[in-house]
Amino acid sequence: MKSNDWLHGFRHSSPYINAxxxxxxxxxxxxxxxxxxxxxxxxxxIALLSSLGVKLVVAFGARPQIQSRLEDAGQESSFANNLRITPDEQLPLVMEAIGGLRAYIESQLSMGLVNSPMHNARILVSSGNYVTARPVGVLDGIDFGYTGKVRRVDARGIEQLLELGHIVLLPPMGYSPTGDAFNLSYEDVGSQVAAALEAEKLIVFIDDEGLLEEDGALIRELSARQAADRLASNSVTGHDAALLKAACNACVKGVRRAHIISYAEDGALLEELFTRDGSGTLVSGDNYEQIRQARVEDIGGILELIQPLEEQGILVRRSREMLETEVDNFVVAERDGTVVGCAALYHYPEEGAGELSCFAVDPNYRRAGRGDEILAMVEKLARGKGIQKLFILTTQTEHWFRERGFLPAEVQELPGPKLATYNTQRNSKVFFKPL
Incomplete structure (x- = not known):
């Protein structure tokens, strides 16, 4: 029998395509x-993403190509503080290597062979002087010459090209008002450009599947704060540290998500963007908002949040004492120290089920996607516990949950302990969602 795995995956990618x-x-x-x-x-x-309406900026590096060009010319490379020193006499060779690589990438994006995925793609690629740079200068007595840092990004110029459907290709070069060219770190270019454009995502390619723990296990997710802690403790070193720093800096400056994925794994980019679990390491911004496990000190905020819903009969009343006992079951969305959303997860291990309960979002944040983010957090926790299906009891919000994959069910389908306490006077409707 022919496998339809591709069909299932294709259909389930549509929410991510739309997003x-x-x-x-x-x-x-x-x-x-x-x-x-x-x-x-x-x-x-990249061609597929462009055809799906994603606005793409590609910031590329050229370190091995520069190294090869310098060696061919009999020049020695010098490094300090993980940066290449670019003396005056080597700058033309550096520019030559970068220029050749840029032309090669443009040629690859221009393919249109009938028997290739590029057929009829007709990709427009643009590049230019969109990055203003300044010299690194002298550090620890070492003159870095024409090695530079990003000073300013012409975000408006790049955005105009993106609106026209162009892919913007940015080399590791920047230019100064004095007419000088500088050799830049591609990580710096990518991070600064993503922040200036307020990009939805920054994708950082790496040789491994993502960032790895010392035992080789993949680090699936880090907040920007956790990433900064790892960098400060030197638990991430070498080039990985530079990549993580770039991802962290972008998130701190407003990029919602940074993804560190493998350039060696076929399809890693599509898997990261269009599947639920992704393929690499996710770094998320949390400088002023985060969704996390609830703590005892959050109880006052939870009570303040759910009280109006209890008075309207939307939520079952919970006392402070009950919340103190069950706080470990809760997650909260916190913004600037204030609880703006919450939900609880109760586990029924014998049935492989979990109950989503006490779901509440501050009215000022209901249209900003907080509910979806809290639901995603609860589903992630549920899968971690081995829960196979999630259920909710609701009297007034059934459509919100149905739009997110919950299906109507009979009361008798509830786990035994929950069925025994079902309140027939509330007459709540039951919905299940397979995980």
């Missing part, structure tokens, strides 16, 4: 990725 259409995604790609045999698949995936 990314019209949004800006910045791809940060090292020179090693461009030399890798999987690069052609990344090109195909």
């Amino acid at each position: 990314h259409r019209g949004h800006t995604v910045v791809l940060t790609m090292p020179g090693d990725a461009i030399e890798h045999r999987n690069f052609i698949n990344i090109i195909h995936d």
Whole structure:
């Protein structure tokens, strides 16, 4: 029998396709990725994203290409503080290597062979002097010459090209008002451009599947705060530290998500953007808002949030004593120290089920996606507990849950302990969602 796995995956990718259409995604790609045999698949995936309406900026590096060009010319490379020193006499060679790589990437994005995924893609690629740079200068007595840092990004100029449907290609070069060119870190370019554009996502390509723990396990998710802690403790070192710092800086400056994924794994980019679990390491901004496990000190905020809903009969009344006993079951959305949303998860292990309960969002934040983010957090926790299906009892919000995959069910389908306490006077409707 023919497998329809592709059909199931394609259908279930549609919410992610809709979520990314019209949004800006910045791809940060090292020179090693461009030399890798999987690069052609990344090109195909970039073409697919463009055809789906994603606005794309590609910031690329050229370190191995620069190294090769300098060696061919009999020049030695010098590094300090993980930065290449670019003396005056080497700048033309650096520009030559970067220029050649830029032309190669443009040629790959221009393919249109009938038997390839690029057929009829007709991608427009633009580049230019959108990054203003300044010299690194002298550090610890070392003159870095024409090695620079990003000073300013012409966000409006890039946005105009994105609105026209162009892919914007940014080399690791920046220019100064004095007419000088500077060799830049591609991580710095990608991070600063993503922040200036207020991009939805920053994608950082790496040789591993993502950031790894010391035992080789994949780090699935970090908040910007956790990422900063790892950097401060030197638990992430070398080039990985530079990549994590770029992701962290972008999130702190307003980019919602940064994803660190493999350039060697075919389809990693699509898997990260269009599937629920993704493929690499997610770094999320949390400088002023976060969704987390509830703590005892959150009880006052939860009570203040749910009291109006209890008075309207939407939620079952809970006393402070009950909340203190069950606080470990709660997650909260916190913004600037204030609880703006909450939900509870109760586990029924014998039935492999979990109850989503006491779901509340501050009215001022209901149209900003907080409810969906809280639901996603609860579903993640439920899967971690081995829960196979989630259920809710509701009297007034059934359509919100039905729109998010909950299906109507009979009261008798409730887990035994929950069925025994079902309040027939409230006559709540029951909905289940498979996980």
